[in-house]
Amino acid sequence: MRLGADRDRAVRILAAASLAALLVGSGWLWIASRWKSPPSIFDSPVDNVLGYFTTPDFNRLTVEERVRYVQQFVGRFRGMSQQDSVVAAAFLAGVTGKVREQLTQNVRILAKDILAEGAQKFVNLPESERGAFIDKWVADWFRFAETTATGKESTRTDEEILTGARAEARRGEERQRERMKGKELSQRGADRFLGFWQSEVEQASSPREQGQISRFMDAVRTRMLTGN
Secondary structure, three states: OHHHHHHHHHHHHHHHHHHHHHHHHHHHHHHHHHOOOOOOOOOOOHHHHHHHHOOHHHHHOOHHHHHHHHHHHHHHHHOOOHHHHHHHHHHHHOOOHHHHHHHHHHHHHHHHHHHHHHHHHHHOOOHHHHHHHHHHHHHHHHHHHHHHHHOOOOOOOHHHHHHHHHHHHHHHHHHHHHHHOOOOHHHHHHHHHOOHHHHHHHHHOOHHHHHHHHHHHHHHHHHHHHOO
């Protein structure tokens, strides 16, 4: 009698495990059938590569993967043949409606994810480590932008990059003060609202992300202007 009960219990456990495996496997198959991996930057037609930037699948890549994909595409664009340039221009000219909206949203989401990733690390650090984190974060992204634009690895040190970033921050602050002369506080708020963060990135962010990013960006601005 005991043997039969044990056997029935083992059969039930095996059946449950098999069902779970089937459900998990089916789930992965369902996801795989609907998610498209990015086409090879250098081996795919240029319109296929550009097309991937306009799909929701692009957002399923990690921040690092998306950033590297953009950098690689810029590298290809820099050395693009005349024929590929014509194809790229024709493709971009034809991007309208929902496809253009998706492309714009993908750009917003990538910018938001970059800021959110930095902000999340920043808020979880002890106060004493935050200044050094901001310096490294700013230097790394400036170096990435320089390398992407030129196609060459930057030879500047972190301190050289930060010196330039601080100077640019001060110039930006001066320009902002000039624009704000004679304006009421409500007008200043309206001007700020029309900035890149408010008009583009914020709408792709959750309330929690908005709070963390705003806090992080204020800290970056203060660090670049005052060194604190």
